[in-house]
Amino acid sequence: xxxxxxxxxxxxxxxxxxxxxxxxxxxxxxxxxxxxxxxxxxxxxxxxxxxxxxxxxxxxxxxxxxxxxxxxxxxxxxxxxxxxxxxxxxxxxxxxxxxxxxxxxxxxxxxxxxxxxxxxxxxxxxxxxxxxxxxxxxxxxxxxxxxxxxxxxxxxxxxxxxxxxxxxxxxxxxxxxxxxxxxxxxxxxxxxxxxxxxxxxxxx
Numbered sequence: 001x002x003x004x005x006x007x008x009x010x011x012x013x014x015x016x017x018x019x020x021x022x023x024x025x026x027x028x029x030x031x032x033x034x035x036x037x038x039x040x041x042x043x044x045x046x047x048x049x050x051x052x053x054x055x056x057x058x059x060x061x062x063x064x065x066x067x068x069x070x071x072x073x074x075x076x077x078x079x080x081x082x083x084x085x086x087x088x089x090x091x092x093x094x095x096x097x098x099x100x101x102x103x104x105x106x107x108x109x110x111x112x113x114x115x116x117x118x119x120x121x122x123x124x125x126x127x128x129x130x131x132x133x134x135x136x137x138x139x140x141x142x143x144x145x146x147x148x149x150x151x152x153x154x155x156x157x158x159x160x161x162x163x164x165x166x167x168x169x170x171x172x173x174x175x176x177x178x179x180x181x182x183x184x185x186x187x188x189x190x191x192x193x194x195x196x197x198x199x200x201x202x203x204x
Contacts, residue, residue: 023166025105025142030173032113033139044120052123076122080134083115087138091145095163105142112141129184136181139174143167151188 054072090108094101116138124131133151140147146167149155157164157171175181 023169025102025109026140026166026170028106029109029112029141030139032109033116036113036117040117040120047121048123052125073125076118080115080118083111083118084134084137087112087115087141087144088148091142091148094142095145098162101142108142112138128180132178132180132184136174136184140167140170143170147171153188157189 087108090104094104116135119131119134119138122131137144137147143163143166146155146163147170150157150167155164155167157168171185175185
């Protein structure tokens with residue numbers, strides 16, 4: 001009985017330790033993302049406005065406008081998918097082998113920064129929450145798989161699992177001071193986050 005209790009305490013300690021150290025890669029990415037934002041701040045309004053204006057203008061061409069808009073956005077969406085699926089796959093590997101999360105997470109940060117930069121530079125074209133979702137999938141790295149599962153309502157943020165504890169911290173950091181992301185998370189969670197009184201989310 002005592003041995004079982006000791007084993008359970010030891011397993012809990014190991015899980016908590018892994019959960020704490022697994023945040024290193026995410027915090028490094030968050031820091032690098034913050035620095036890159038300073039560089040992108042003067043560029044983003046120009047790229048989003050110009051590209052949005054051109055697509056909107058071409059979209060008004062009779063008969064062919066919608067097709068032209070799709071042809072312009074399609075390559076950008078394909079590039080996003082090429083960047084996203086390796087990111088999702090490696091995050092799944094991290095889920096299955098938590099000890100590798102920091103190694104993979106840190107080595108793959110440049111790839112995720114490129115993916116995040118692409119999303120930030122492309123206009124939302126009215127799909128504001130879709131754009132916010134893509135940004136959060138990047139910002140959740142290396143917990144992208146867990147966040148993807150959460151969006152599919154297959155991952156419980158209330159679990160005592162170390163990845164759930166870590167993802168809670170990630171979600172808190174991502175949504176802090178951002179009403180669009182907060183509304184998106186609340187909608188995806190089915191209000192369960194609000195019902196448990198999560199302090200960093202509120203209806204707006």
